[in-house]
Structure formats: C-alpha cells, structure tokens
Amino acid sequence: MAIETILIINKSGGLIYQRNFSESFASKLNSNDFLIIASTIHSVFAITSQITPKALQITQNNVDYVIPYIPMVGMESSNPQQTRNANVPVKLGSYKGPDFFKEPFISWNKSGLRQLSTDQFTMYIYQTMTGLKFVALSSNVLSTNAGTMNGSIDKTKAVNVASQVADNFLRKIYCLYGDYVMKDPFYSMEMPIKSELFDKAVKRMVNNLL
Amino acid sequence: MTIYSFWIFDKHCNCIYDREWTLLANPKSGTTNSKQNDDISKLLYGIIFSLRSVTGKLSSTETGRTNEISSISTGRFRIHTYCTATGLWFVLLTDFKPFNYSKVLQHIYSDIFVKYITNNYLSPYDFAQSEGEKRGQGTRKITNRHFKNNLELFLEPMISS
Numbered sequence: 011m012a013i014e015t016i017l018i019i020n021k022s023g024g025l026i027y028q029r030n031f032s033e034s035f036a037s038k039l040n041s042n043d044f045l046i047i048a049s050t051i052h053s054v055f056a057i058t059s060q061i062t063p064k065a066l067q068i069t070q071n072n073v074d075y076v077i078p079y080i081p082m083v084g085m086e087s088s089n090p091q092q093t094r095n096a097n098v099p100v101k102l103g104s105y106k107g108p109d110f111f112k113e114p115f116i117s118w119n120k121s122g123l124r125q126l127s128t129d130q131f132t133m134y135i136y137q138t139m140t141g142l143k144f145v146a147l148s149s150n151v152l153s154t155n156a157g158t159m160n161g162s163i164d165k166t167k168a169v170n171v172a173s174q175v176a177d178n179f180l181r182k183i184y185c186l187y188g189d190y191v192m193k194d195p196f197y198s199m200e201m202p203i204k205s206e207l208f209d210k211a212v213k214r215m216v217n218n219l220l
Numbered sequence: 221m222t223i224y225s226f227w228i229f230d231k232h233c234n235c236i237y238d239r240e241w242t243l244l245a246n247p248k249s250g251t252t253n254s255k256q257n258d259d260i261s262k263l264l265y266g267i268i269f270s271l272r273s274v275t276g277k278l279s280s281t282e283t284g285r286t287n288e289i290s291s292i293s294t295g296r297f298r299i300h301t302y303c304t305a306t307g308l309w310f311v312l313l314t315d316f317k318p319f320n321y322s323k324v325l326q327h328i329y330s331d332i333f334v335k336y337i338t339n340n341y342l343s344p345y346d347f348a349q350s351e352g353e354k355r356g357q358g359t360r361k362i363t364n365r366h367f368k369n370n371l372e373l374f375l376e377p378m379i380s381s
Contacts, residue, residue: 043277050270058294061263063224063313064242064250066296073296073316117295124316125293128275129286147278170318173293 013216014131014147016183017044020200021141023052027203031216034149051123051145055135059121075117080171083178084215085109110185117177125173127151134173136180142187144180148172179219186211223378224297224313225250226371227264228333231307232348234358235261239371244380252368253361264311267292268301290322304329324378332374336367 014034018027025048028041039047085108102110117124119137126133132151136144150172190208191197197205225240238261243249255261271289279287292299293316302310302325310325310333337343347360362368 039277047274047277050274054267054270057263057267058292061260061267061313063297064240065222065224065244068242069244075295120295122294123292124295125291126271126275126289127291127293128279128289130275130279131287173318 012149013179013219014149015145016147016212016216017048017051017143017145018183018187018203019048019052019143019145022200023049024200025049026201027208029209029212031213032149048145051135052143055122055137055143058123062121075120076114077117077174077177079112079114080175080178081112082109083175084182084219086214086218110182115181125176132172134176134180136177136184138184142184144183144187146176146180146183148176179215182215183212186215221317221319221378222315222380223375224315226313226328226375227261227309227311228362229261229265229309229311230347230358232346232354232358233265233269234347234353234360235265236347236358236360237362239375241379247372247376247379253363257359264299265309268299268309268311272303290320291318293318300325302326302329308333328371328374332367332370336364336370337362340364 012032014032015028015030017025020026025045028044028048102108117136118139119135122137123135125135128151130149130151132148134146134148136146138144186208187203190205190211191203194205197203222244223241225238227235227239228237230236235255235257237253238255239250239252240255241247241250268289271292275287275289288303289301291301296316298314298316298318300312300314300321302322304310308329310329312321312325314321343362343364344360347362348354348358349360353359
C-alpha cells in the first residue's frame with residue numbers, strides 16, 4: 011500500500027496539511043487545486059449521509075463500526091529494511107509502548123464518505139470525533155478482476171483489510187497530530203500546519219508503511 | 221451482496237430511470253421511475269459529479285489511462301458507477317462490502333440498454349425534449365416494458381443473496 015498523498019481537512023472544510031510522497035499524479039497540482047479538492051471532499055462527505063437507501067432506513071440493521079487493531083502499521087519495527095532496531099524495540103516516549111494504540115477502535119465516520127476507488131487510485135478518509143478528516147491517497151487499486159457472479163471471497167477480504175489498514179494508519183497520523191501539532195504552543199487552531207517535526211514524523215511513518 | 225437501488229442518468233444531468241427496492245426479501249417491492257426529480261437523485265448525481273471532478277484532477281496524464289470512479293463507499297453502503305462515452309451514468313447502490321460490480325453495470329449497458337433502448341426505433345434519441353429540459357429539469361423517462369422486465373430479471377438474484 012503505497013501512500014501518494016496525505017491531506018488533513020479541518021472541521022470547516024479548509025485544507026490544513028498536504029504532502030505528496032512520490033512524483034506521481036498529485037505532484038503537478040498546485041496548492042489552490044488541493045484547496046478545491048479538500049472542500050469538495052468535505053461537502054460530498056456531508057451529502058453522502060442524505061442518500062441512505064430506503065431499504066437500509068427501514069431495516070435498521072446495526073452495522074459494526076469497530077475497526078480491528080492491526081499491529082505496527084507504519085511503525086519502525088514493521089519495516090524489515092531497518093534491521094538496526096531489530097532487537098531493541100523502539101519506544102515512542104517515556105510512558106508509551108512501541109505502538110500508539112493497542113485496541114480496536116470505533117470509526118466515527120458512520121455515514122460519511124469513507125473510500126473512493128477509481129481506475130488509478132484509492133482514497134481513504136478517516137474522520138475523528140472532532141470533525142477533523144485525514145485523507146490518504148493510495149496508488150492501490152481496488153481489484154477489477156474480482157469477478158461478477160462467482161465472487162471470490164479472498165479478494166473481497168483483501169480489500170477489506172486494505173481499508174482497515176488505512177484506518178489504522180490514518181488514526182496513527184492523528185496520534186502524530188496530537189503529539190506534534192496539538193502540543194505545539196505556537197500552533198493556532200484550524201490554521202495550516204507548518205510544523206517541521208510533524209512533517210518528519212509523518213514522512214517516517216509513510217516510509218515505514220510497506 | 222445486496223443491492224438497494226439502480227439509477228441511469230443521461231448527459232443532461234437528468235435521471236432517466238430509477239429503481240429502488242424497499243423490502244429486500246421481496247424483489248417485486250419498491251418503486252420504479254418515481255424519484256427523477258426527488259432530492260435523492262440530485263444529491264446522488266451531485267456526489268458523483270463532484271467526485272469525478274476530483275478524480276479528473278488527480279489523474280496521471282502520462283499513462284493516457286482514464287480515471288473513472290468505480291466505487292464510492294460510506295460506512296453503510298457503496299455506490300458503484302459506470303460511465304459511458306455518450307455521457308450516460310449507470311449507478312448502483314449496494315451494501316458496503318467491497319465487491320466489484322463494474323461488469324454487472326457494463327452488462328446492463330451493453331446487453332440491456334443498447335438492445336432495448338438504443339436499438340429501438342421508437343425510443344427517443346435524446347431524453348431531453350427541449351432546451352428547458354436540460355440541466356437536470358427533464359421529466360421523460362425510460363418506460364420500455366422489455367427494458368424493465370429484462371433489467372428486473374437480471375438484477376433479481378442480486379437483491380438479497
């Protein structure tokens with residue numbers, strides 16, 4: 011799962027952070043284009059809850075919004091290329107373990123846009139309780155040869171896992187946001203993130219993700 | 221796999237056919253051609269239109285490949301789209317399990333739509349009759365009996381299985 015771009019959209023639809031991680035399709039766009047994309051995603055996100063099909067409204071079936079914990083997504087120890095830390099587990103801080111969280115979590119993104127698959131990329135959106143949206147653009151493509159009638163279960167599962175990994179990964183970016191942006195005394199809320207430390211930490215996490 | 225509704229939009233942003241199943245246990249239930257000018261069809265069109273503009277911007281031009289949306293997913297359901305070169309959109313709302321419906325939509329277009337609507341001399345060439353019926357204001361819809369029956373027959377096994 012190669013991450014191409016990460017966007018962070020604040021609760022009012024403004025783009026506060028955007029980074030490209032490869033020289034791909036997103037790199038030719040300017041910052042104004044990304045602002046438009048961010049606000050479009052934000053507004054579509056709000057609309058999707060309005061078009062819930064009748065059959066779903068009637069049945070009231072309880073969908074399980076719990077996302078399973080996938081260990082060490084984007085952490086240094088998950089990257090086999092970095093052998094120097096193979097024996098010593100990396101600690102995130104004095105009281106933190108080797109991973110940001112260790113339990114399954116409930117997705118707050120219950121009725122909004124969650125995933126957008128096209129012929130060239132897949133976009134994953136993670137929403138926090140406070141309305142912040144983390145968007146990851148991955149060059150992975152939802153498999154198109156999954157068949158029509160003879161639905162292959164394995165591929166369906168693989169796509170499911172991809173979206174769970176994406177949710178775990180974006181939640182970790184949120185943890186980084188909590189650590190490096192929210193704890194920065196000079197950061198003003200809802201404004202673009204200019205923190206160099208946050209930048210580095212995000213870049214490291216993206217590189218660790220294989 | 222479960223399907224909830226099926227929509228066709230033409231190049232003038234008009235919804236020319238819609239079918240919604242309300243009781244999944246009964247494939248005959250639900251409504252046909254009653255939501256053309258409903259908010260839900262406009263919102264659905266708007267979502268796909270906006271996201272198409274996003275994906276159009278975010279596509280790589282070097283490869284020369286298209287960057288069409290195959291599916292849009294929320295926590296509860298998934299929207300599958302299939303866009304033809306003539307500006308028709310075939311949209312299917314299903315459960316949120318990632319299952320590829322592009323072949324299904326392609327089949328509806330090439331084997332049902334083309335056969336009963338495009339190749340039909342009596343069917344209108346363009347569903348918008350006048351200038352006033354363009355830009356989402358159209359009222360004409362697909363009423364062809366054979367198209368409806370064949371579509372029902374094709375989609376019935378997928379409604380709740």
